[in-house]
Amino acid sequence: MTSIDAPVTPDAPAAPVASVASAASAAPEALDAREAPAARGALEASAASALPTPPAELHGPVLAWFDRHARDLPWRRPEAGAWGVMVSEFMLQQTPVVRVLPVYEQWLARWPRPADLAADAPGEAVRAWGRLGYPRRALRLHAAAVAITERHRGDVPSDHGQLLALPGIGEYTAAAVASFAYGQRHAVLDTNVRRVFARAATGVQYPPNATTAAERRLARALLPQDEATASRWAAASMELGALICTAKNEDCGRCPISGQCAWRLSGKPAHDGPPRRGQTYAGTDRQVRGRLLAVLRDTSDPVAQAALDAVWDEPVQRARALDGLVADGLVEPLDGGYYRLPVS
DNA sequence: GAAACGTGGGA
DNA sequence: TTCCCAAGTTT
Numbered sequence: 001m002t003s004i005d006a007p008v009t010p011d012a013p014a015a016p017v018a019s020v021a022s023a024a025s026a027a028p029e030a031l032d033a034r035e036a037p038a039a040r041g042a043l044e045a046s047a048a049s050a051l052p053t054p055p056a057e058l059h060g061p062v063l064a065w066f067d068r069h070a071r072d073l074p075w076r077r078p079e080a081g082a083w084g085v086m087v088s089e090f091m092l093q094q095t096p097v098v099r100v101l102p103v104y105e106q107w108l109a110r111w112p113r114p115a116d117l118a119a120d121a122p123g124e125a126v127r128a129w130g131r132l133g134y135p136r137r138a139l140r141l142h143a144a145a146v147a148i149t150e151r152h153r154g155d156v157p158s159d160h161g162q163l164l165a166l167p168g169i170g171e172y173t174a175a176a177v178a179s180f181a182y183g184q185r186h187a188v189l190d191t192n193v194r195r196v197f198a199r200a201a202t203g204v205q206y207p208p209n210a211t212t213a214a215e216r217r218l219a220r221a222l223l224p225q226d227e228a229t230a231s232r233w234a235a236a237s238m239e240l241g242a243l244i245c246t247a248k249n250e251d252c253g254r255c256p257i258s259g260q261c262a263w264r265l266s267g268k269p270a271h272d273g274p275p276r277r278g279q280t281y282a283g284t285d286r287q288v289r290g291r292l293l294a295v296l297r298d299t300s301d302p303v304a305q306a307a308l309d310a311v312w313d314e315p316v317q318r319a320r321a322l323d324g325l326v327a328d329g330l331v332e333p334l335d336g337g338y339y340r341l342p343v344s
Numbered sequence: 345g346a347a348a349c350g351t352g353g354g355a
Numbered sequence: 356t357t358c359c360c361a362a363g364t365t366t
Contacts, residue, residue, distance in 0.1 A: 092362040099352075099361085133350030133361095140364080170364045190362045210345075238362065247360065248355080281350075290350050328349095348366085355359085 051201060053260045055222045059233060061256035066236035082156035082181035083114055089173045090141045095132050103130055115154045117145040123341025126330060127297050135293060139329055140168025158182040185230035187219035192241025199245060203262030205271040288312045288321035302338035
């Protein structure tokens with residue numbers, strides 16, 4: 001998060017964007033958490049003043065909507081604690097809420113504190129992860145629990161920099177945990193928030209493939225000054241993207257800021273730029289890895305090579321996938337051609 | 345910055 | 356049935 005601000009893109013969409021982009025580019029370097037509050041406030045004020053819709057006009061309606069329509073998710077309850085929030089954030093990376101719910105409950109019941117998970121084998125985390133997908137997240141969550149136990153006396157750190165230093169925690173998750181679990185003021189930019197801002201403030205259907213400096217500036221400019229309000233705003237804007245301002249079939253009829261949405265006011269123009277990369281899956285190493293790991297998850301006993309060979313007929317790809325799992329630490333090779341989930 | 349990394353449900 | 360997408364991170 002250091003980057004030099006990118007120049008205003010020449011192909012930037014029409015009217016509403018122009019004012020946002022120019023105001024954003026006029027600001028100096030990206031702000032860091034360590035910068036003086038005074039400088040930060042001034043910069044955000046200048047960026048905000050040029051927005052098509054002043055932030056204050058968005059906060060009220062979105063926060064009021066959130067009060068009425070927020071889902072009652074377990075990690076939003078006070079008893080979830082910072083560990084519950086952190087576990088949910090790991091599981092929710094690229095995985096829908098409905099699939100996370102049951103696994104989350106079992107996880108917290110089994111490992112109510114970071115030290116509990118840290119004391120168990122990493123392979124148990126991979127097993128409990130079940131079919132959530134991207135099992136390296138389970139390994140990283142376990143590693144993060146170990147780090148928290150060793151470096152932070154078993155308490156999930158509240159400092160953004162310390163969170164960012166944990167395995168599996170990147171820009172989004174660090175801000176999310178600091179904001180949701182500790183009520184801090186951070187720009188929380190996930191795919192939902194980015195889409196809401198792209199539409200409401202920038203006037204385009206979809207945000208760029210990767211988060212840009214302009215998006216970070218915009219998010220900071222829209223962040224309420226008050227810490228508690230900023231924290232609620234982060235959750236509210238995310239929920240709006242998850243329930244109303246969805247990627248497809250958005251429900252503008254129920255949107256609290258549809259009357260101020262730059263994209264809707266300009267006739268909801270279709271996304272133009274380069275097509276968003278679709279991810280292939282069938283026939284890939286990822287599919288093979290998934291099948292191999294599924295076999296190993298189902299038993300605590302060592303699995304013979306032959307049992308793994310049965311899941312995929314192409315030997316070269318099969319071997320490459322297994323090697324990859326071992327290299328990633330997701331599978332532990334034993335003597336005699338046996339394998340199991342990692343015990344250490 | 346691009347590519348790798350799982351899985352399953354809805355349109 | 357195929358395609359798209361879901362609270363990203365790491366290399």
